[in-house]
Amino acid sequence: MPDHGPVSGGDVLLRAQGLDCGYAGRAVLTGVELTLRAGDRVAVLGPNGGGKTTLFRTLLGELDPLGGTLALHERCAVVPQTERSRLDFPVSATDVAVMGAVSRLPWWRRPSRADRRLAREALGQVGLSEHADRTFGDLSGGQRQRVLVARALVQDAPIVLLDEPFTGLDAVSAEQLERLLLSLADGGRGLLIATHDVEQARRWGTVLCLNKRQIAFGGADVLTRGVLEATYGGEIVNVDCAVHGGHPVVLPAHHHEH
């Protein structure tokens, strides 16, 4: 499979070669060939159950690689789906953001005043300064997603994994989040972003297509109809669009429990 390489020429943050991922010795994703550099925004495409979450958990060190090699040169932070967190939990946006500091603390220590300052700065970076003291569950979906991005900023990891961050966001929130992700990449971070939006993936420049095995990795031009069909199975339909003409569209993903 031709490797079109990443669009940027930054430092290599992680490299996977022939990586197999899975649980309890059973691989659910095989043959991942991936290089992530500083400044990359890699769209991770694939159906639910295609191995996106398993890949993320392997990169986070929660699962051991079952085969191949994984060279992680930097630490990973994860931005989970906001619907997974408890909305009735009695925490403020700052309380959530400061959770990113926990991994640096010994078990008996609580986040310091400096850590809380860091959390507030991160909330400022994602445009939520004025909401820092609001209850997390009272924020909109887009705001909650940005709080979780702020938490990843507090973790200060050069690699950020985002699990379908655009799910359920309205157009304005999605645009805000997209700008934020661009600024993170421009700041030298490498992002792996799980998404179902093929057009978005084309814009970001680098795509990783997964369906129980790696289908493709490279520039937007690898997204041929064949690759999309192999990635999504039969879930592709042609849509006639008044502006863009006919183009393949991935049917909306059904959400399952992870």
Place this chain on the structure above:
Amino acid sequence: MSLALLHWLTDPWAEALTRRALLEVVLLGVSGGALGCWLLFFNLAYSAESLAHALLPGLVGAALLGLPLLLGGAAGLLVAAVAVAVAGRIPGLDRDTAVAVVVTGLFGLGVLLALSPDTPAGLQGLLFGDVLGVSDGDLLLASGLVLVVLVGLSLAHTRLLVVGFDRLSAPGLGVRPLAVDVTLLVLLAAALLVAVQGLGNLLVVAVLMAPASTARLVTRRMGPMMLASGLIAVGSAAGGLYLSFYAGTAAGASIAGMLVAVYVVIAAGGGAAGALRRALTRPATA
């Protein structure tokens, strides 16, 4: 303050017996109130009730053998935990059912033992507590419990927040959910063992769950919620003892009733206030 009211307030505490009972329920209220907030958010209410009921045979066994109740309770908890773990693995039996069967079985066994002619009188004390009969040892244990629970919760606070907020992404933040769960369950076991002697097998859950549920209605952050829960627990416990003194009701049951009554009043008040607010802000329709 009129002299009569002052007397009304101080009369119950004229005897050492009731003063000791008050101290015991204050200590149990502080630890139960604070711990309950986390049990609530970790969905451990059912576990707390199950474990409390399932340790009865241990308590009765200790009473039969003349051993310390604490020892019997600990053994009972251990047996219950193992039995639940084993029953949970029976194919075709879902977890809640397995727990219900084990707990009812153990509770029944405890009652059976307690009704045997060899058992010293006092099943009632084990089931409903004997807060007016607390010993110096009980008070010492309850003080130790406050210390252990408050220090434990304080040390684990941040990690409890991380896991309670989103268990699945906790490992990505460097927090192991299992370690946090075990910490919380150990604190729960300690609280049950100590509190069950004062409040009894059936009523101990009230002091763990009711104040936290009430505090949740009136607070928006974990710290204030734990503080409110502790205060509600202590206030209700004292109120329960007043009720017991003046109405001649059983102390443990009065405390449990008071804890639940406070919840009902505040929940109803909150509901009424919300309805009133909506009615007032609703635009007038012709």
